[in-house]
Amino acid sequence: MQSLRSTQVFRGGAAPRPQIRSRNVRLVVVNGTVSTNDFKNGLTVEIDSAPYKVIEFLHVKPGKGAAFVRSKLKNFLTGGVVEKTFRAGEQVNTADVQKREGQFTYLEGEEYVFMDTESYEETRLKKDDWAQFLKEGTTVELLFYNGKVISVDVPQFMDLKIVATSPNVKGNTVSGGSKPATVETGAVVSVPLFINEGETIKVDTRTGQYLSRVNN
Numbered sequence: 001m002q003s004l005r006s007t008q009v010f011r012g013g014a015a016p017r018p019q020i021r022s023r024n025v026r027l028v029v030v031n032g033t034v035s036t037n038d039f040k041n042g043l044t045v046e047i048d049s050a051p052y053k054v055i056e057f058l059h060v061k062p063g064k065g066a067a068f069v070r071s072k073l074k075n076f077l078t079g080g081v082v083e084k085t086f087r088a089g090e091q092v093n094t095a096d097v098q099k100r101e102g103q104f105t106y107l108e109g110e111e112y113v114f115m116d117t118e119s120y121e122e123t124r125l126k127k128d129d130w131a132q133f134l135k136e137g138t139t140v141e142l143l144f145y146n147g148k149v150i151s152v153d154v155p156q157f158m159d160l161k162i163v164a165t166s167p168n169v170k171g172n173t174v175s176g177g178s179k180p181a182t183v184e185t186g187a188v189v190s191v192p193l194f195i196n197e198g199e200t201i202k203v204d205t206r207t208g209q210y211l212s213r214v215n216n
Helices: 129-133
Strands: 008-011 033-035 044-047 050-062 068-075 081-087 091-093 097-108 111-116 122-126 139-145 148-153 157-165 178-183 188-192 200-204 209-214
Touching: 044 091, 097 122, 097 148, 111 139, 122 148, 129 148, 157 188, 178 200, 188 200, 188 209
Parallel strands: 008 050
Antiparallel strands: 033 091, 044 050, 050 068, 068 081, 097 111, 097 139, 111 122, 139 148, 157 178, 157 200, 178 188, 200 209
């Protein structure tokens, strides 16, 4: 299945002018449900008594027939990803996920250890997609479902030191090509050619994109 995007697809006949939805549209939740028309990446829903996160979605309006929404959902409990199609406007149960502040304290083997800053209790989680830009001491949001921590939300922007990249070539400027760089967490980010090893950069953890160089 091709990658899903949060846009509309029109099939059959000429496509009408695209309908642009503001990024600031308020998510409407009614009696613990949300319309598939209001899907957004990161939304938590409950399907078959399990919590899922919307990771991709696509609104489709065919030339004939009813509109529908294709989605990719990640199960918080198993880590598995499923593809599911909903009717446009269908009401889906929201997952009762609570958030509390926590801190990533250390890595022990394959487990990431977090401390609840309210209760000081420790929680251990296996590595997941949130881990690639996470460094020790980072404040995060712990996600609770039925009293158990199921995942974490990492800050959207992180300042990370580059530990390995090819040397800068004299004459490279702000505009131009890019090169891979490994940051202190082990993740690889595409950076401008003028960025050097040892420098700190700002990264968008949602997209993995380089944003800027951080002045030390």
